[in-house]
Amino acid sequence: MTPTELPLSHPGRSAALAQSSAEVTAGEVENVERALIDASTRVPVLMFYTSAIVWLLIGTLLGGFTSFRLHMPDMFSGIAFLTWGRIRPAHMNVMVFGWASMVGIGTAIWLMARLCRTTLRHPLLLVGGAALWNLGVLLGVGGILAGGSTGYQWLEFPRYAAVVLFVAYTLIISWAFMMFRFRRAGPVYVTQWYLIAAFLWFPWLYGAAQVMLFFAPVQGVMQAAVNWWFANNLMFLWFGSIALGTAYYMIPKVIGRPVYSYHLAAIGFWTYAFFASWTGMQRQVDGPFPAWMVTASIAALIFTIIPVATVGLNHHMTMRGYFPLMRYSPTLRFTVFGAIAYTVFSAVGVLISLRSLARYTHFTQASIGFSHLGLYAFYTMVMFGSMYYIVPRLVGREWRYASLIKLHFWASTYGVSLMILMLLVGGLVQGISMDNPALSFSESTQSVLPYLRGRSVSGILLTVAHFVFAFHFGLMLFGLGRTDRVPTFLNPQQEAQNTH
Amino acid sequence: MKDLMPLLLGIAGTLFFSWAGLTLIPNVQIGHLEPQMDEEGNDAYPLPQSGMVERGRKVYVANGCVYCHTQQVRADYAGSDIDRKWGERRSAPRDYIFDRPVLLGKMRTGPDLANIGKRAPAEDQNAAPAAVNSPTPASASAPAASAARGGSSPAAGSSLSPAAVAAAAAGNASPSPSATAVANLPVAGASPPADVAAVGNSPAASAAPSAAVASAGSSPATSAATAASSPAVATAGTSPAASASMITTSPPATAPSPAVASAGTSPAPSAPAAANPAANAATSLDAAPATGGPLQYSAAWHHQHLYDPRSINPDSIMPAFRFLYDKRKVSGQRAADAVQLVGHDSARDGWEIVPTYDARCLVAYLMSRDQSHALNEVKSVTPPSPPAPGKAAK
Numbered sequence: 001m002t003p004t005e006l007p008l009s010h011p012g013r014s015a016a017l018a019q020s021s022a023e024v025t026a027g028e029v030e031n032v033e034r035a036l037i038d039a040s041t042r043v044p045v046l047m048f049y050t051s052a053i054v055w056l057l058i059g060t061l062l063g064g065f066t067s068f069r070l071h072m073p074d075m076f077s078g079i080a081f082l083t084w085g086r087i088r089p090a091h092m093n094v095m096v097f098g099w100a101s102m103v104g105i106g107t108a109i110w111l112m113a114r115l116c117r118t119t120l121r122h123p124l125l126l127v128g129g130a131a132l133w134n135l136g137v138l139l140g141v142g143g144i145l146a147g148g149s150t151g152y153q154w155l156e157f158p159r160y161a162a163v164v165l166f167v168a169y170t171l172i173i174s175w176a177f178m179m180f181r182f183r184r185a186g187p188v189y190v191t192q193w194y195l196i197a198a199f200l201w202f203p204w205l206y207g208a209a210q211v212m213l214f215f216a217p218v219q220g221v222m223q224a225a226v227n228w229w230f231a232n233n234l235m236f237l238w239f240g241s242i243a244l245g246t247a248y249y250m251i252p253k254v255i256g257r258p259v260y261s262y263h264l265a266a267i268g269f270w271t272y273a274f275f276a277s278w279t280g281m282q283r284q285v286d287g288p289f290p291a292w293m294v295t296a297s298i299a300a301l302i303f304t305i306i307p308v309a310t311v312g313l314n315h316h317m318t319m320r321g322y323f324p325l326m327r328y329s330p331t332l333r334f335t336v337f338g339a340i341a342y343t344v345f346s347a348v349g350v351l352i353s354l355r356s357l358a359r360y361t362h363f364t365q366a367s368i369g370f371s372h373l374g375l376y377a378f379y380t381m382v383m384f385g386s387m388y389y390i391v392p393r394l395v396g397r398e399w400r401y402a403s404l405i406k407l408h409f410w411a412s413t414y415g416v417s418l419m420i421l422m423l424l425v426g427g428l429v430q431g432i433s434m435d436n437p438a439l440s441f442s443e444s445t446q447s448v449l450p451y452l453r454g455r456s457v458s459g460i461l462l463t464v465a466h467f468v469f470a471f472h473f474g475l476m477l478f479g480l481g482r483t484d485r486v487p488t489f490l491n492p493q494q495e496a497q498n499t500h
Numbered sequence: 501m502k503d504l505m506p507l508l509l510g511i512a513g514t515l516f517f518s519w520a521g522l523t524l525i526p527n528v529q530i531g532h533l534e535p536q537m538d539e540e541g542n543d544a545y546p547l548p549q550s551g552m553v554e555r556g557r558k559v560y561v562a563n564g565c566v567y568c569h570t571q572q573v574r575a576d577y578a579g580s581d582i583d584r585k586w587g588e589r590r591s592a593p594r595d596y597i598f599d600r601p602v603l604l605g606k607m608r609t610g611p612d613l614a615n616i617g618k619r620a621p622a623e624d625q626n627a628a629p630a631a632v633n634s635p636t637p638a639s640a641s642a643p644a645a646s647a648a649r650g651g652s653s654p655a656a657g658s659s660l661s662p663a664a665v666a667a668a669a670a671g672n673a674s675p676s677p678s679a680t681a682v683a684n685l686p687v688a689g690a691s692p693p694a695d696v697a698a699v700g701n702s703p704a705a706s707a708a709p710s711a712a713v714a715s716a717g718s719s720p721a722t723s724a725a726t727a728a729s730s731p732a733v734a735t736a737g738t739s740p741a742a743s744a745s746m747i748t749t750s751p752p753a754t755a756p757s758p759a760v761a762s763a764g765t766s767p768a769p770s771a772p773a774a775a776n777p778a779a780n781a782a783t784s785l786d787a788a789p790a791t792g793g794p795l796q797y798s799a800a801w802h803h804q805h806l807y808d809p810r811s812i813n814p815d816s817i818m819p820a821f822r823f824l825y826d827k828r829k830v831s832g833q834r835a836a837d838a839v840q841l842v843g844h845d846s847a848r849d850g851w852e853i854v855p856t857y858d859a860r861c862l863v864a865y866l867m868s869r870d871q872s873h874a875l876n877e878v879k880s881v882t883p884p885s886p887p888a889p890g891k892a893a894k
Contacts, residue, residue, distance in 0.1 A: 069819065070609075070817060071817065073809070073810075073816070073817045073818060073819050073820070074810070074819075074820060077819055077820035077821070077822045077823075078822040078823055079823060080563075080823040083563055083564070083819055083821065083823070084564065084567075084819040085563040085564020085565055085566075085567055085568075085819070086562070086563060086564055088564055088567050089564055089567070147562035147563070148562070149561055149562055149564065150561070150601060151561035151566060151601035151603060152601055153606070187503075188503065188504065188507065193507060196507065196508075196511065197511040200508070200511050200512065200515075201511070201515050204515055204519070205515075208519060208523070212523065213601075217600060218523075218527055218531050219527075219530075219531050219532060219533065219597055220530075220531075220533065220593055220594075220595075220596035220597040220598075220599055220602055221530065221593045221596045221602055221604065222523070222526060222527050222530065222531045222593075223599075223600070223601060223602045224602050224604045225522060225523060225526055226523050229518070229519070229522045229523055233515075233518070237515065270510065270514075273510065273511065273514040273515075274514050274517075277514055277515055277517070277518035278517075278518045278521065278522065280522060281522060283606055284604065284606070285578075286574040286575060286578035286579065286590075287572050287574070287591070287604060288572055288590070288591040288592050288593050288595065288596065288604070289526070289530070289593065290526065290529060290530060290593075293522065293526055296521065296522070297522070355578070359578065359579055362579070363570060363605075363606065363607055363608035364607070364608070365607075365609075367606060367607070368607075434580070434608060435579060435580050436580065437580040437583035437584045441584065441611045442813060442815045442816065444608075445609060445610075445815070445816075445817055446815055449817070
């Protein structure tokens, strides 16, 4: 068996289908059907992907600028919109709402269509949604650069941009539920749980945060509580759900085995929803809040070990014996990296929020490292993997250069690993100096500077990775991919067949 | 469809649970606080801020200060915030009831600002009375307070220098809370370009550049914990308690010493005297300006710091906010609030750098950051109440 398109539409039935040669014709019918479904999603998904990649490039440049400015503070000090405190929120919001949300929605549309086994109706609704979403991000980033930031983390977009985003989102979600409504009968797959949940949680989170911060604002520190409840849940419940759902689809799909255990998947899903949603306040440990709020979040974060362990175990057992396939399949390589990063993300999250360690990591670069661990090493890598799988099925071409995919993977992997290492270790060093009142405060910033320079180096690696990927994606978009029946493997396919 | 309902209900239920638990219920608990008052209904804290301060908050938000500066003091068991003199007590929800947006922050790439206004030299809050006495040559050349107040003194107990002892003694001897000790002194402002220097009119002050006198007003909170090792401290108070304790506790300090920190009351030759080697070696932001600049944390200091952070602390990685300042030709007299630059960045002759209205609002906002008022629900670490057993010694 090769890691190519498998004659299975539903991972749960793969074993039955593979055993019975009498159903091959049925498999062929499904292949045609699936091609039709893929074709119906082509325009909106490619639109989301293209926008996402443009935002990714913009966000990468802004991020690099932020990073370099930290150790070269005198650059452009006379220009208001290039000041560090505006570029940094612009970078964050471009990444969160431009890149991560758009690529996630793109992947989710495609997965939903596939799993509901129904063609996409009214794609124009989605195209309109994507256009409006782009407009919202553009307005928001422009607003931040012009000095209109609201001052709440991950919610810096001025109110008018938030309204546009919300309208765009309504268009997108109405479509998603329409598709779910018209789905072909059959069990609802794990991926669908995560996606439906994500699609319901996002408007709740975003709407509740907007109302409680802007339309009927809460008092004083409660704003910060709402803010962190929102930001953390956006990471866990929106991005995390999309990425976990995607991994639950891609890993079984690529290796051609069903998910190891549905019971584990169910436990993982519900404990995730239950515990991850309570985190957030650990980001304000020992702040001016009732202690029980922070403690509840820390406890919830510790309990997220349960979903992490079950999901990790499930993926691991599914992959068992198939790890060598990572040598060939780009999708698998990125997805498995992301799935492992999810475990690391949670473990680091638990560690740095324990009060004894938070004393040193709180208020330092470690929290930036933690954010990148979640949003990049986990989420973005899974999304890259899904794009390597989905884009060829949309444009009818295969990725042109295996070498570029490899370059993308290694530059991303080394880049993000170096970045996280630098930020976590640097943050710890910074925090230890900061905790010692005998050292002057600037000792703490001085002690972290070498690590920030290292982080800038990692930013260069990531920039290379993203531009390579964007170039490759552009080739695909303009029909310059390979017209082969066989997907692009990272290493010669001959070897791939021999392993089994 | 049947198995779908539990899914949807579960999805909605889990998020509702966390929404209620982390936002709605706490909002009942701490979302409707009132300012605290004493029995007579006076002394309300906190109070709504002026329009200028609120506009300054917008400038603070627009330029992303919150990404590097927190505005929260943790309790003494949770971090070294109080040891760093960032506050005398931990922050409490009530401190923020008028803040919108609330700017707690999550990063300390720069120091905490919860009490940055409290750390300002008292002259700024009492600018009107301070300007009464015109500077005489004697007082201008006096070892005025800037270096000392700015905190180049190794005060606050980590050092055993006589000056530090004197400062501490003076602070304790003063019957009034240390926060107001300086304000009660009839201090004299120097000439406008140097309006930041405090010059006492006691005999001790005019007695010369050689007198090192402990500052009565530099409570531990206003002094750096560890700064330059120079023992030079200077100021003069007319408060009998303060000067008495100075004289009695630190006779050696009055001896002529090369380490005397001379205040930068003028750009005159006396300024370089402050640049003793120890002060230059200090890389701390907490250190006083190496050469005679404005008093630390005064409005003029903030303007200079915002315009050119590295002129005050060469190691700072704070971005310069030059777009908040106008460079213009001097027409007539120099503007009173023109940024006093030293060294290579000083404006050429005939030019001056003046803060825009936004910059002045921003500084007004910074100067308003003060959580020193006692709250009933929070234990203060330092007086007026006697030190809490055990904790205060740390």
